[in-house]
Amino acid sequence: MKLYNTLTRKKQVFKPIKKGHAKIYTCGPTVYDYAHIGNLRSYIFADILHRALEYDGYKVKHVINITDVGHLVSDSDEGEDKIERAAKRQKKSAWDIAHFFEAQFKKDIKELNIIFPDKFVRATDHIKEQIALIKKLEEKGYTYKTSDGIYFDTSRLKDYGKLSGQKAEEKLAGARVKMGEKKHITDFALWKFSPPFPPSCNQGGGEEGDFFLNKTPHLTSPRVQGEEYQRRQMEWSSPWGKGFPGWHIECSAMSKKYLGQPFDIHTGGIDHISVHHTNEIAQSEAAYNKPLANFWLHNEFVVFGKEKLSKSKGNSITLNELQESGYHPLAYRYLCLQTHYKKQLNFSEEALGAAQIALNKLYGEARVLSAPKGECAKLEKEFKAAIEDDLNTPKALGIVWDMLKSNCAPGAKLATLLKFDKVLGLGVDKNLGKKVVIPEKIKKLNQERQEARKKKDWKIADKLRGEIEKMGYEIEDTSTGAKLLKK
Ligand code: AMP
Numbered sequence: 001m002k003l004y005n006t007l008t009r010k011k012q013v014f015k016p017i018k019k020g021h022a023k024i025y026t027c028g029p030t031v032y033d034y035a036h037i038g039n040l041r042s043y044i045f046a047d048i049l050h051r052a053l054e055y056d057g058y059k060v061k062h063v064i065n066i067t068d069v070g071h072l073v074s075d076s077d078e079g080e081d082k083i084e085r086a087a088k089r090q091k092k093s094a095w096d097i098a099h100f101f102e103a104q105f106k107k108d109i110k111e112l113n114i115i116f117p118d119k120f121v122r123a124t125d126h127i128k129e130q131i132a133l134i135k136k137l138e139e140k141g142y143t144y145k146t147s148d149g150i151y152f153d154t155s156r157l158k159d160y161g162k163l164s165g166q167k168a169e170e171k172l173a174g175a176r177v178k179m180g181e182k183k184h185i186t187d188f189a190l191w192k193f194s195p196p197f198p199p200s201c202n203q204g205g206g207e208e209g210d211f212f213l214n215k216t217p218h219l220t221s222p223r224v225q226g227e228e229y230q231r232r233q234m235e236w237s238s239p240w241g242k243g244f245p246g247w248h249i250e251c252s253a254m255s256k257k258y259l260g261q262p263f264d265i266h267t268g269g270i271d272h273i274s275v276h277h278t279n280e281i282a283q284s285e286a287a288y289n290k291p292l293a294n295f296w297l298h299n300e301f302v303v304f305g306k307e308k309l310s311k312s313k314g315n316s317i318t319l320n321e322l323q324e325s326g327y328h329p330l331a332y333r334y335l336c337l338q339t340h341y342k343k344q345l346n347f348s349e350e351a352l353g354a355a356q357i358a359l360n361k362l363y364g365e366a367r368v369l370s371a372p373k374g375e376c377a378k379l380e381k382e383f384k385a386a387i388e389d390d391l392n393t394p395k396a397l398g399i400v401w402d403m404l405k406s407n408c409a410p411g412a413k414l415a416t417l418l419k420f421d422k423v424l425g426l427g428v429d430k431n432l433g434k435k436v437v438i439p440e441k442i443k444k445l446n447q448e449r450q451e452a453r454k455k456k457d458w459k460i461a462d463k464l465r466g467e468i469e470k471m472g473y474e475i476e477d478t479s480t481g482a483k484l485l486k487k
C-alpha cells in the first residue's frame, strides 16, 4: 500500500514496524461542542485507512484521543480553555460538557459506520503520564518557566518544524500570535498555571503527587471588571503548581503509552500540521530521541462556499442537522468517499442529495442480487489497486459501479460488493434484507404535497415533489394515493 506521508512529502510504500501489524493514532475531537461534518470527515478518512489496512491483512491497533482539557481558544497558548468557556456559557460543569459531547461524538461516528478504535483515551485520565513526560523534558533541559506556565524551548531542536517544512517566521507571518514571556515565537505551553483565584491572590503551588481534581464549579464567584469570575474547574496539582496540561502533551503521552514510540501512522486534519503535530513531534522526539511516528497522514478540509467549516466561525453543520433534514448519515459518508481525502470537499446540499440517491441505488442493486457466491476477480484487483494507491476512494467507488454493470454472475457480484464494502463501510450488509424505510421528514413533505394538490396549489406541490426527489425519493401517484419509492 502506498500512502502520502506529510513528513517526507512523498507517496511511500507502507512498511510496518512489526510485520503484519499497523498501529494508528488519530487526533480526536475537542469535546466542547458537537463535531461538525468537517471534523467527521477526519474520522471517516481514518476509518478508511483502518479498514484498508485490515483488507490488506494487517492487524490494526487504532487509538483515538478525546481532548477534554487544555485546548485553548487560541493556538498561541492564551485565552480560555474551550471546555471551560463552554461550561461558563452554559452554566454547567466542565466535566458535564466534556462527557456530553464525548457521548455525542461517539454516537456520530457510530452512525457513520466508523469502526470503533481499540481505545478511546481521554486527556483528563492521563494527567500523571503528561506530568511525567514534562518532567522528563525538564530534566533534559528543554523547558523554562514563565509567570503563566512551563514552556517548551523550540530553539533547542535543530529540526523543529520539519513536518510542515515551514520556517518559524513563515509559519507565523500574519498569524496573530502573542509572544507574552515566551523566548521564541514557536515555543509552546506544556503546563499552564490555573489563573489565581480569587483573582487578586497569588498563584499557589500544589503538592507533588497530589492529583487534586476540582470537580465542583464555584457558583458564587467574585466579579472582575463587572464580569463574574469563575475559578477554573479542571485543575490538578503538579511539581510546578496547580494547573492543567497544554494541548499537545496529551497526544505525546498517550500515543507512547498505548502504541509505543515510534508507532506506524499518525492522522489528523491538515490544520494540525503546523502547530499541534509539529509540537507533538518536538516533545516526543526530544524526550526519547526517536521518531514519534513513521507516517503522517492529513485530510483536507470540508469547505462551504469559500469558507472552511469551523465551530468557532459559527458556520458548522452537524450530522444531526443533516439527519433532521432527511439525509442518511451514510449519504454523508458516501459524499466523503467521492473526493480523495487530500482534496478539499466543497459541501453542498445538492451534492449530498446526489450522494443519497447513489447510495439508495447501491442498496437497491444489492437487494436484487442472489446469494453471495464466487468472485469478480479482475474488478477486485482493480479495486485493491485503487485503495492501495493512497486510498483512492473516488476511483474505488467507480469500480463498484463498473462491477455492478459487468457481466459477472449475480452471486459473484454480491460477494464482491460485500468485500468492497468491508473497506468502504457503506452498510450494504445491514441493508440487504431490509425493507426500504422512508424517513419521517420525507413522509411529512409528501403529506404537505398531498394537501397542496387537494387545494390545487400546483406550484407548491411541484416544489415539494422537487424537494422529495432531491433527497433520493420518488413519488408514484396511484389511484389509491401517492406512493413513495427510493430512487
Ligand atoms: P477538533 O475537534 O477541533 O480538535 O478537530 C477534530 C479534527 O477535525 C481534527 O483532525 C481537525 O484537523 C479536523 N478539522 C477541523 N476542521 C475541519 C474541516 N473544516 N474539514 C475537515 N477537517 C477538519
Ligand code: ZN
Pocket: 026, 027, 028, 251, 276, 280
Ligand atoms: Zn493530537
